[in-house]
Amino acid sequence: MRWDDGTLVLLDQTKLPDEEVYLRCESPEEVAAAIQRLSVRGAPAIGVAAAYGAVLAANGCREPEPGDFRRAVSGKLEMLRAARPTAVNLPWAIDRMLGVLDRVAGRDPAAQRAALLEEAQAIEREDVDACEALGRFGAELIPDRATVLTHCNAGALATAGRGTALAVVYAAAAAGKDVRVLSDETRPLLQGARLTAWECQKMGVPVTVLCDNAAGWILSRGDVDRIVVGADRIAANGDVANKIGTYPLAVLAREHGVPFYVAAPTSTVDLAVATGREIPIEERSPEEVTSPRGLRVTPEGVSALNPAFDVTPHELVAAIITEQGIAEAPYVESLARLVREGSGAARSG
Amino acid sequence: MRWDDGTLVLLDQTKLPDEEVYLRCESPEEVAAAIQRLSVRGAPAIGVAAAYGAVLAANGCREPEPGDFRRAVSGKLEMLRAARPTAVNLPWAIDRMLGVLDRVAGRDPAAQRAALLEEAQAIEREDVDACEALGRFGAELIPDRATVLTHCNAGALATAGRGTALAVVYAAAAAGKDVRVLSDETRPLLQGARLTAWECQKMGVPVTVLCDNAAGWILSRGDVDRIVVGADRIAANGDVANKIGTYPLAVLAREHGVPFYVAAPTSTVDLAVATGREIPIEERSPEEVTSPRGLRVTPEGVSALNPAFDVTPHELVAAIITEQGIAEAPYVESLARLVREGSGAARSG
Numbered sequence: 001m002r003w004d005d006g007t008l009v010l011l012d013q014t015k016l017p018d019e020e021v022y023l024r025c026e027s028p029e030e031v032a033a034a035i036q037r038l039s040v041r042g043a044p045a046i047g048v049a050a051a052y053g054a055v056l057a058a059n060g061c062r063e064p065e066p067g068d069f070r071r072a073v074s075g076k077l078e079m080l081r082a083a084r085p086t087a088v089n090l091p092w093a094i095d096r097m098l099g100v101l102d103r104v105a106g107r108d109p110a111a112q113r114a115a116l117l118e119e120a121q122a123i124e125r126e127d128v129d130a131c132e133a134l135g136r137f138g139a140e141l142i143p144d145r146a147t148v149l150t151h152c153n154a155g156a157l158a159t160a161g162r163g164t165a166l167a168v169v170y171a172a173a174a175a176g177k178d179v180r181v182l183s184d185e186t187r188p189l190l191q192g193a194r195l196t197a198w199e200c201q202k203m204g205v206p207v208t209v210l211c212d213n214a215a216g217w218i219l220s221r222g223d224v225d226r227i228v229v230g231a232d233r234i235a236a237n238g239d240v241a242n243k244i245g246t247y248p249l250a251v252l253a254r255e256h257g258v259p260f261y262v263a264a265p266t267s268t269v270d271l272a273v274a275t276g277r278e279i280p281i282e283e284r285s286p287e288e289v290t291s292p293r294g295l296r297v298t299p300e301g302v303s304a305l306n307p308a309f310d311v312t313p314h315e316l317v318a319a320i321i322t323e324q325g326i327a328e329a330p331y332v333e334s335l336a337r338l339v340r341e342g343s344g345a346a347r348s349g
Numbered sequence: 350m351r352w353d354d355g356t357l358v359l360l361d362q363t364k365l366p367d368e369e370v371y372l373r374c375e376s377p378e379e380v381a382a383a384i385q386r387l388s389v390r391g392a393p394a395i396g397v398a399a400a401y402g403a404v405l406a407a408n409g410c411r412e413p414e415p416g417d418f419r420r421a422v423s424g425k426l427e428m429l430r431a432a433r434p435t436a437v438n439l440p441w442a443i444d445r446m447l448g449v450l451d452r453v454a455g456r457d458p459a460a461q462r463a464a465l466l467e468e469a470q471a472i473e474r475e476d477v478d479a480c481e482a483l484g485r486f487g488a489e490l491i492p493d494r495a496t497v498l499t500h501c502n503a504g505a506l507a508t509a510g511r512g513t514a515l516a517v518v519y520a521a522a523a524a525g526k527d528v529r530v531l532s533d534e535t536r537p538l539l540q541g542a543r544l545t546a547w548e549c550q551k552m553g554v555p556v557t558v559l560c561d562n563a564a565g566w567i568l569s570r571g572d573v574d575r576i577v578v579g580a581d582r583i584a585a586n587g588d589v590a591n592k593i594g595t596y597p598l599a600v601l602a603r604e605h606g607v608p609f610y611v612a613a614p615t616s617t618v619d620l621a622v623a624t625g626r627e628i629p630i631e632e633r634s635p636e637e638v639t640s641p642r643g644l645r646v647t648p649e650g651v652s653a654l655n656p657a658f659d660v661t662p663h664e665l666v667a668a669i670i671t672e673q674g675i676a677e678a679p680y681v682e683s684l685a686r687l688v689r690e691g692s693g694a695a696r697s698g
Contacts, residue, residue, distance in 0.1 A: 213594025
């Protein structure tokens with residue numbers, strides 16, 4: 001993902017690993033569509049993309065009056081906010097962009113545009129730094145000669161930087177530890193088989209793919225040392241919404257005494273949400289289930305359930321790795337402290 | 350599956366639900382190949398197919414001397430036995446056919462052939478009856494207005510009769526209960542999405558497919574009343590080897606207080622195996638994982654794990670439903686008793 005002279009350029013993740021196709025988004029509508037169809041995905045990456053979507057909205061807005069300009073751009077921001085419901089980085093980034101609009105209200109459109117671009121670039125830069133920092137913190141939790149099981153893709157493709165869960169793996173490898181990744185394929189959209197495998201291969205980290213339903217057996221054989229996943233939204237009490245299939249992994253991790261870690265920037269923590277029960281869970285099209293990669297496998301007329309996320313109760317989470325440090329239970333205290341420090345760092349940064 | 354004038358006719362399950370293609374097997378090698386590539390699958394169905402494979406071996410054997418004939422046919426039976434390692438119905442059926450060869454040793458080849466055909470037909474008939482009987486026993490465990498989650502396909506396609514887990518559902522529906530099925534898609538070969546959905550649709554039972562990794566979330570929402578699965582081999586202590594992904598379901602069932610039942614004929618119980626640890630678990634080609642339905646999804650050069658089965662410890666199993674009745678803990682006693690009654694019934698039947 002890069003900002004290229006007034007255009008947001010995205011690697012279309014729906015095409016990986018077969019093709020490396022770049023999309024050029026020139027309007028906020030194109031950014032929203034890219035978010036909806038998962039051309040760009042991963043909570044932090046969605047936040048950064050939406051921030052640049054706000055810049056595109058401002059650049060495309062022809063209203064000459066500061067007040068009209070602000071209203072028109074705000075409307076586009078609400079359209080972007082509604083693109084997907086679960087990842088909190090999306091409303092978080094939109095709120096930051098709205099905050100900028102508030103601060104520069106009354107200034108001419110050119111100044112408003114410049115301020116929005118500056119904020120989007122700050123959000124992107126902070127995400128790069130957060131990945132770097134949380135990777136370093138998390139690497140401490142990975143022993144040498146470790147097999148790390150992960151789910152979905154919480155890597156460079158899911159962020160502006162080196163990732164969350166995978167940043168931890170990359171940092172452990174960079175620190176000289178012998179680390180290999182087991183990647184759940186992650187049905188229905190196979191982000192683990194397609195994206196995590198592709199990324200690890202590029203990074204030179206040994207990676208082996210398995211079907212989601214095989215993780216329990218592999219854990220029971222004692223072949224996993226740590227589980228590290230990303231997050232789409234973390235409630236104030238430490239409940240974690242993440243890609244569907246995360247919750248069963250956490251239950252199985254406890255069953256087999258394997259530490260289950262969540263890696264996410266503090267921008268993924270939503271203190272306004274007390275518990276996971278309040279997190280909206282996106283239901284996506286049944287066709288993602290019935291027709292993997294466009295190839296129908298079920299008989300015609302058979303329906304399917306397709307919840308895109310699940311919620312892992314905080315009791316199952318051994319630690320939450322953020323760019324401000326590692327949160328442990330009781331999360332209601334540790335997360336509040338780290339989020340406070342995170343916003344402070346963002347303001348002063 | 351039917352025996353048609355010297356040929357074993359099999360519905361090729363690898364082609365379902367797209368095409369209903371029938372294979373005509375005329376040699377034991379063709380039967381073994383059909384078992385290996387899962388054109389015929391499901392522990393009881395594999396046993397019946399192997400029994401007819403033994404008949405094909407006898408029919409194709411040109412040795413005129415009784416002793417030579419017996420040796421040649423026995424050799425083919427060992428080839429059939431080695432087709433797949435986990436389902437015990439395969440060696441169980443082969444041992445029954447060898448027992449017949451022992452009983453008719455010394456008689457001329459035509460008499461040996463006739464005795465083998467009679468035994469294969471008995472094995473098939475007993476399986477039809479077992480499905481019927483275990484369905485009736487199991488239906489008692491299904492409440493009215495129940496949602497039953499199942500994994501893989503343990504239906505008519507997996508047996509000579511109406512199935513095991515699905516026979517329970519069909520019997521409950523036939524008894525007037527309102528039952529719907531949630532079918533795990535069952536990666537890598539998608540037997541749930543392809544076969545269970547197809548079968549339930551034909552039987553008029555409402556069926557909804559979900560990704561394997563979504564079952565935990567659906568259970569946590571309280572949307573499942575019972576889990577019923579089949580089995581490939583049950584150890585003397587009640588440990589159950591079944592399709593990969595069964596074990597995590599059993600752990601999640603306990604987590605959410607949902608009864609987890611296994612439905613299987615006593616021919617699937619292997620009293621020679623004390624615990625699940627001794628059951629051989631088949632590892633199949635990584636390409637089943639990396640290339641679902643032949644379409645490669647992982648980058649080139651990425652490896653995959655593909656254990657075809659897992660073992661569910663008996664502590665997680667609420668009941669084992671057989672054609673002789675329902676076994677409950679302690680299984681080491683209840684299973685031994687039902688197996689004894691099962692062999693008695695087979696001998697007298």
